[in-house]
Amino acid sequence: MIEQVDPDPFPFAVAVDLVVLTVRDGQLQVLVIERGTEPFKGRLALPGGFVLEDEDLLDAAERELAEETGVLGVRFHLEQLGTYGSPTRDPRGRVLAVAHLALLPDLTTPVAGSDAAAARWMPTAALLASPRKLAFDHHQILSDGVERARAKLEYSPLATAFCPEMFTINELRQVYEAVWGTELDPRNFHRKVTGTEGFVESTGKTTTRQGGRPAQLYRPGTADLLHPAMLRPSPARS
Amino acid sequence: MIEQVDPDPFPFAVAVDLVVLTVRDGQLQVLVIERGTEPFKGRLALPGGFVLEDEDLLDAAERELAEETGVLGVRFHLEQLGTYGSPTRDPRGRVLAVAHLALLPDLTTPVAGSDAAAARWMPTAALLASPRKLAFDHHQILSDGVERARAKLEYSPLATAFCPEMFTINELRQVYEAVWGTELDPRNFHRKVTGTEGFVESTGKTTTRQGGRPAQLYRPGTADLLHPAMLRPSPARS
DNA sequence: GCAAAAGTGTTGGGAGTACACCCATGA
DNA sequence: TCATGGGTGTACTCCCAACACTTTTGC
Numbered sequence: 001m002i003e004q005v006d007p008d009p010f011p012f013a014v015a016v017d018l019v020v021l022t023v024r025d026g027q028l029q030v031l032v033i034e035r036g037t038e039p040f041k042g043r044l045a046l047p048g049g050f051v052l053e054d055e056d057l058l059d060a061a062e063r064e065l066a067e068e069t070g071v072l073g074v075r076f077h078l079e080q081l082g083t084y085g086s087p088t089r090d091p092r093g094r095v096l097a098v099a100h101l102a103l104l105p106d107l108t109t110p111v112a113g114s115d116a117a118a119a120r121w122m123p124t125a126a127l128l129a130s131p132r133k134l135a136f137d138h139h140q141i142l143s144d145g146v147e148r149a150r151a152k153l154e155y156s157p158l159a160t161a162f163c164p165e166m167f168t169i170n171e172l173r174q175v176y177e178a179v180w181g182t183e184l185d186p187r188n189f190h191r192k193v194t195g196t197e198g199f200v201e202s203t204g205k206t207t208t209r210q211g212g213r214p215a216q217l218y219r220p221g222t223a224d225l226l227h228p229a230m231l232r233p234s235p236a237r238s
Numbered sequence: 239m240i241e242q243v244d245p246d247p248f249p250f251a252v253a254v255d256l257v258v259l260t261v262r263d264g265q266l267q268v269l270v271i272e273r274g275t276e277p278f279k280g281r282l283a284l285p286g287g288f289v290l291e292d293e294d295l296l297d298a299a300e301r302e303l304a305e306e307t308g309v310l311g312v313r314f315h316l317e318q319l320g321t322y323g324s325p326t327r328d329p330r331g332r333v334l335a336v337a338h339l340a341l342l343p344d345l346t347t348p349v350a351g352s353d354a355a356a357a358r359w360m361p362t363a364a365l366l367a368s369p370r371k372l373a374f375d376h377h378q379i380l381s382d383g384v385e386r387a388r389a390k391l392e393y394s395p396l397a398t399a400f401c402p403e404m405f406t407i408n409e410l411r412q413v414y415e416a417v418w419g420t421e422l423d424p425r426n427f428h429r430k431v432t433g434t435e436g437f438v439e440s441t442g443k444t445t446t447r448q449g450g451r452p453a454q455l456y457r458p459g460t461a462d463l464l465h466p467a468m469l470r471p472s473p474a475r476s
Numbered sequence: 477g478c479a480a481a482a483g484t485g486t487t488g489g490g491a492g493t494a495c496a497c498c499c500a501t502g503a
Numbered sequence: 504t505c506a507t508g509g510g511t512g513t514a515c516t517c518c519c520a521a522c523a524c525t526t527t528t529g530c
Contacts, residue, residue: 009288011249014323014334050247053332057323083321083336085252085295094291096252096334098321170508188493190510212508213500228491408481426520428483450481451527466518 012085013095016061017048017138019081019145020069020102022121023162023178028149029121030142031068032134039091040135044127046142047119048097061100068119069104077103077161081145089137099141101148103161125181153179155229157199160220166203168215169193180232192230198223250323251333254299255286255376257319257383258307258340260359261400261416266387267359268380269306270372277329278373282365284380285357286335299338306357307342315341315399319383327375337379339386341399363419391417393467395437398458404441406453407431418470430468436461 020031032044047068051060061078065071081099089095124146131139152158153176160167162175173189176182193199200218208214258269270282285306289298299316303309319337327333362384369377390396391414398405400413411427414420431437438456446452 009251009253009333010291012252012289012334013247014250014252015247051250051323053248054325056325057321080320082318083295085289085336087292087294095247096250096336098323098334168509185493185495186508187495187510192492194510208501208508210508211502212506213510215509231492406482423520423522424481425483425522430519432483446481446528448481449529450479451483453482469519471520 010094013093014051015048015095015097016051016057016064017046017084017097017099017141018061018064018068018102019046019099019142020065020104021124021145021149021162022104022106023175024106024121026174026178027123027125028146028178028181030124030127030145031119032122032127033068033119035135043135044122044133044138045135046099046138051098057098058100061098061102065102069107071104071107074104074107075161075165076105077101077158081141081148084137084141086137097136097141099145101145103149103158105162105164150179150232153230154232155226157221157223157226160200163220166205166207166217166219168207168210168217169200170210170215172200172218176230176232182233184233196223196226196228196230197221199226248332251331252289253286253333253335254289254295254302255284255322255335255337255379256299256302256306256340257284257337257380258303258342259362259383259387259400260342260344261413262344262359264412264416265361265363266384266416266419268362268365268383269357270360270365271306271357273373281373282360282371283373284337284376289336295336296338299336299340303340307345309342309345312342312345313399313403314343315339315396319379319386322375322379324375335374335379337383339383341387341396343400343402388417388470391468392470393464395459395461395464398438401458404443404445404455404457406445406448406455407438408448408453410438410456414468414470420471422471434461434464434466434468435459437464 018031022029031047033047035041035043035045047064049064051057057080058078065078079101081101084097084099087094089097124142127133127139128143128146133139134142159172159175163171169190170186172193173184173186177184198221201221203217203219205217206214207217256269260267269285271285273279273281273283285302287302289295295318296316303316317339319339322335322337325332327335362380365371365377366381366384371377372380397410397413401409407428408424410431411422411424415422436459439459441455441457443455444452445455
């Protein structure tokens with residue numbers, strides 16, 4: 001990995017940045033903070049922070065997630081998204097950002113323990129529409145994060161990470177519709193989900209919180225890959 | 239991204255490591271070097287090196303690829319694979335590895351300009367079978383790289399990156415069989431590839447280098463996503 | 477002619493879409 | 504009773520796996 005003739009390595013600062021997504025009000029929303037210091041003071045940015053001396057990357061991301069959202073005992077999904085290291089991405093010097101993607105259910109206590117500047121949820125659509133709203137290269141990071149989330153809903157049961165502990169098929173469908181920005185046929189969606197082994201498990205309970213006939217409540221299943229996959233309509237189809 | 243109260247960032251060394259894959263002798267093979275210095279002296283490792291002060295990550299990976307393989311004017315694919323940053327992954331200190339995945343055609347002049355210790359191709363199967371053959375966490379990186387390559391063959395036309403400028407459908411199928419480790423029906427494969435828009439383009443030329451009836455030669459098409467996707471047999475299918 | 481690889485036709489099944497239709501609740 | 508969402512049945516289509524069969528070369 002390191003050649004004999006290499007010069008001394010240049011020292012980098014390494015931060016973890018977070019794309020924290022949830023579905024609120026039928027929209028895919030992302031957690032952003034308002035920067036309190038230069039550079040980009042007053043601009044919106046993704047939450048994040050430096051990796052500590054003896055800290056693993058995923059641990060650092062989880063620590064930042066806890067600091068920014070106050071999530072405690074909430075089921076969530078966290079994975080590495082990618083690393084952004086352009087020499088000019090931070091005017092203060094060479095800062096490497098290891099971006100992570102977090103998917104959370106809609107917390108009724110949204111941003112409890114944030115110790116950063118005011119953290120809040122914003123719809124991803126509004127932020128992605130204008131590339132200048134976010135500081136640094138965070139527009140690119142957000143864009144990559146949303147695309148990753150969209151792709152993962154196709155072949156993994158990760159949509160359940162956006163749902164509460166128990167959920168109805170209808171609520172799960174609303175997650176897909178919010179993330180993909182499409183409409184799905186409720187009847188076919190129902191059959192597809194309940195027919196895909198390991199996607200959801202019946203709890204035996206029902207709810208009428210959506211109105212109408214009582215719906216069965218499900219919890220996430222054990223599969224980590226969907227067969228067959230959920231196919232999203234339209235994009236690049238003949 | 240950086241909070242007001244953050245302490246000074248801890249300085250990291252940042253390296254790019256390369257998973258360079260090709261198909262040789264019907265097998266998926268990877269470029270490895272033999273380490274000439276401690277730690278792990280004499281063990282096999284993935285090629286790589288430190289990122290320079292003003293260098294972008296992808297540029298650093300491309301530079302290392304050129305140094306290790308002597309690729310010149312060869313069509314290849316290069317993408318970021320993931321970042322490995324366990325505090326204990328390198329006994330010398332805190333070294334972050336930004337792994338990249340490179341896919342190359344089988345070069346008749348295999349490892350020309352390598353300036354590292356002896357670089358050579360080895361079958362991935364042999365390396366993946368025993369986790370201790372590679373230094374550092376390179377077994378994990380190789381494993382992730384191979385899995386990424388397998389997945390990408392499904393929904394992208396990237397298999398053509400393993401092929402020469404012009405290739406037959408049969409040669410393309412051998413790439414799939416080597417990477418996936420499965421057998422595919424030549425007749426159905428032919429129909430599938432030629433029927434998927436943007437996958438391959440006819441050149442009008444033919445060859446008999448495989449023996450038998452002359453085969454049409456194709457070049458890579460313009461699509462960057464396959465519709466419908468190539469489905470790999472068996473893994474986790476009912 | 478014979479072996480070998482290229483390429484086409486055909487058929488049955490699994491999965492997707494569209495949509496008609498019935499079920500169970502609250503108001 | 505009606506509105507609302509839950510859930511099933513069905514017909515049509517598309518894609519895929521399997522495999523029979525024809526084509527074009529080298530030896």
